[in-house]
Amino acid sequence: MKIGIIGAGNIGANAARLFVKAGHLVTISNSRGGDTLNELVEELGDNAQSANVEAAVDFGDVVFISIPLGKYQSLPTNGFNGKIVIDSNNYYPDRDGFIEELDNGSTTSSELLAAHLPGARVVKGFNTIWFEHLRTLGNTDLPLADRRAIFIAGDDTEAKAVVAGLIEDIGFAAVDTGFLSEGGRSQQPDSLIYNKNLTAVEAADLIRYESLQD
Ligand SMILES: NC(=O)c1ccc[n+]([C@@H]2O[C@H](COP(=O)([O-])OP(=O)(O)OC[C@H]3O[C@@H](n4cnc5c(N)ncnc54)[C@H](OP(=O)(O)O)[C@@H]3O)[C@@H](O)[C@H]2O)c1
Known part of the structure; x- marks a missing residue:
């Protein structure tokens, strides 16, 4: 699969390493331009290249976004139609600035x-x-069942299945928390499942427990 990555930091670069190792093709980008990622691309080998953000979007069947949330409005709005987008971003007001719609829930x-x-x-x-x-x-x-869980949420069942497949390709198990409106909430910083080191079975149990509390 062709994966365009926006953000080449802790998450973006490590996701790129794992996707390439699993046999996928990657184009990775950041805010400063593809040339700043030459060292990473050299490490990643022939199945990876760097580019600007627009070219990474254009390249990917799946676009993986991993930037400080506060920068999301700088992303291009064109080119995403029909694309599966993985959103790994989190909201940290100290870093991202206060966003009223998120603060008021x-x-x-x-x-x-x-x-x-x-x-x-x-x-x-x-x-x-x-x-x-x-x-x-x-x-x-x-x-x-015994793999470390990676939680997913979304409104498009087919897109979630594709992302779950990618998660399995890199040695994890996807655990579905629901639609963006509910699952997105339960995956936020400080939620019950945030940064918990759980197997898929433990994670599914915790999601069930959490839904029983509602
Ligand atoms: N760190 C973790 O363990 C972790 C875990 C889960 C989720 N997250 C979330 O994932 C996101 C990325 O975290 P991180 O730790 O990987 O951050 P990071 O190491 O600071 O890397 C951020 C990356 O985003 C790029 N970037 C920033 N603004 C951009 C823009 N406007 N357009 C394109 N690229 C841009 C940066 O490139 P430049 O340097 O060129 O600007 C950099 O490559 C955050 O929302 C974070 O909360 C982090």
Whole structure:
């Protein structure tokens, strides 16, 4: 699969390493231009290249976005129609500035991103896992039930299935928390499942427990 990545930091670069290792093709970008990523691309090998953000969007069947949430409005709005977008961003007001709709709970960060990207099939994912765990805990030798969980949420069932497949390709198991409006909320910083090191079975139990509390 062709994956365009926006953001080449802790999460974006490690996701790129894992996707390439799993046999996918990657174009990775940041705000400063593809030339600043030459060293990373050299490390990643022939299945990776760097580019500007627009070219990474254009390249990907799936576009993986991993930037400080406060910068989301700088992303191009064109080119996302029909594309599956993985949103790994989190809202940290100290870093991102205060965003009223998030502070008053009227929406979620993934819904804000989705509204900015017309036609994008947004799946929230990879946002609850610490980058060091992402880098080290994937294990394709394990049965799905015993793998470390990566939570996903979204409104497009088919898009979620594609993202779940990518998660499995890199040695994790996808656990679905629901639609963006509810799952997106339950995956936010300080939620019950945020940064928890859980197997898929433990994660599914916790989601069930959480829904019983509602
Ligand atoms: N760190 C974690 O363990 C972790 C875990 C889960 C989720 N997250 C979330 O994932 C996102 C990324 O976190 P991170 O730790 O990977 O951040 P990071 O290491 O600071 O990297 C951020 C990346 O985003 C790029 N970027 C910034 N503004 C951009 C823009 N306007 N357009 C394109 N690229 C832009 C930066 O490139 P330039 O340097 O060129 O600007 C950099 O490559 C955040 O929302 C974070 O909350 C982080």
